Amino acid sequence: MNEDLKFHKYIANCVNKASRMLGLIRKTFTLLDETTVPRLFTAMVRPHLEYGTVIWHPRYRGDKLEFEKVQRMAT
16 A cells, blocks of 8 residues: 555555466466466466455456456466
């Protein structure tokens, strides 16, 4: 949170962690089918995106688009 009480940096950090985990999944697993991808996403990526969302709920359009970008990369 910055001096304006906005969470832009924190959201960018969460998105960065989730993107790195998604990249790690892609590097580690050579064969991904439709049953393992949702399980891996739910277990490894989604917690980084959902941690503390009750407090800092992304209400700015740019922040929402950053989260959706990670989810689109996973699909």
